[in-house]
Every structure is written in structure tokens, then in C-alpha cells.
Amino acid sequence: MSDTRLSFKEMCAKFDVTPRTLRYYEYIELLHPEKEGRSRFYGNKELARMTLILRGRRFGFSLEDIRQWLLIYEKEGTTAQMHEWVALADRQLIELADQKQQLEDTIAELKNLRDTTAETLG
Missing domain, CATH: 1.20.5 (Single alpha-helices involved in coiled-coils or other helix-helix interfaces)
Structure with a gap:
């Protein structure tokens, strides 16, 4: 996978989400962008997480279920x-x-x- 790095605006456009949604996903710790000053950048890991988040939402999972599920990967594999x-x-x-x-x-x-x-x- 190439070393992708999207800006906040590019991330919103790529996944067709509002800035408010993206900020909220960060606030509830679903996403952890790199921060440089006031700018945020999203790498491959965050793009993969966003794909899983949106897929989970489409299937009707709560954001808390998705958050817990993503945490399991980080802690247990x-x-x-x-x-x-x-x-x-x-x-x-x-x-x-x-x-x-x-x-x-x-x-x-x-x-x-x-x-x-x-x-x-x-």
C-alpha cells in the first residue's frame, strides 16, 4: 500500500462525510490523525479504520460497538x-x-x- 496522507478536507471528500462527522469520530477516538500544528493528516491506518467505521454504520452497528471492536484489534490482535x-x-x-x-x-x-x-x- 502506498504511503497515503490525506488532509482533513480530502478525508471528508473521499468518504463523503461532513467535517462535523469527521471531528466527532476523532472526539470519540475512532480516528487518530497525525497533527501538525492545527492541521490534521490521515494515513493508511486511518483510511482503513474509516472504511470499517462506515461499513459498520451501514450494517447498523452503534459507534460504541465499532469503537470497542477497533480497540480489540489494537489490544488483542x-x-x-x-x-x-x-x-x-x-x-x-x-x-x-x-x-x-x-x-x-x-x-x-x-x-x-x-x-x-x-x-x-x-
Whole structure:
């Protein structure tokens, strides 16, 4: 991997996040950019972490879950992190299946109410 170094603005653009989001991820210690004066720079490690953070958010994981998962890698290594990932993924799959069922029930109820109302109109 090349020795990438992105500025704060470039990092926001690359990952399509707002400056506020990026600052917040730093504040809660998900990211640790290099600092030179008031400037921040993001290397390969931070780019990889940001990719994982955004993927985790897309899957519905909380930022705290993601933070804890990233800390496991730093303290215990890849194998421990993968074990935790499997456990997190199992819990999230159950949660997503429940949300899917709730959505399907809501859609069916709305469709039924819509059809009943349409029949009343004649």
C-alpha cells in the first residue's frame, strides 16, 4: 500500500462525510490523525479504520460497538477481533431480521387499510 496522507478536507471528500462527522469520530477516538500544528493528516491506518467505521454504520452497528471492536484489534490482535466480529454480526443479523419483520407487518397493514379505503370510495 502506498504511503497515503490525506488532509482533513480530502478525508471528508473521499468518504463523503461532513467535517462535523469527521471531528466527532476523532472526539470519540475512532480516528487518530497525525497533527501538525492545527492541521490534521490521515494515513493508511486511518483510511482503513474509516472504511470499517462506515461499513459498520451501514450494517447498523452503534459507534460504541465499532469503537470497542477497533480497540480489540489494537489490544488483542486480529483473531480476537474476528471472534468479536462474528458475535457482533450474529446479534446484528437478529436485530435486522426483527426490523425486517416489523417493516413487512407495517407494509401489510398499510396496504390493507389503503385497499379498504379505496373499496369504500367505490
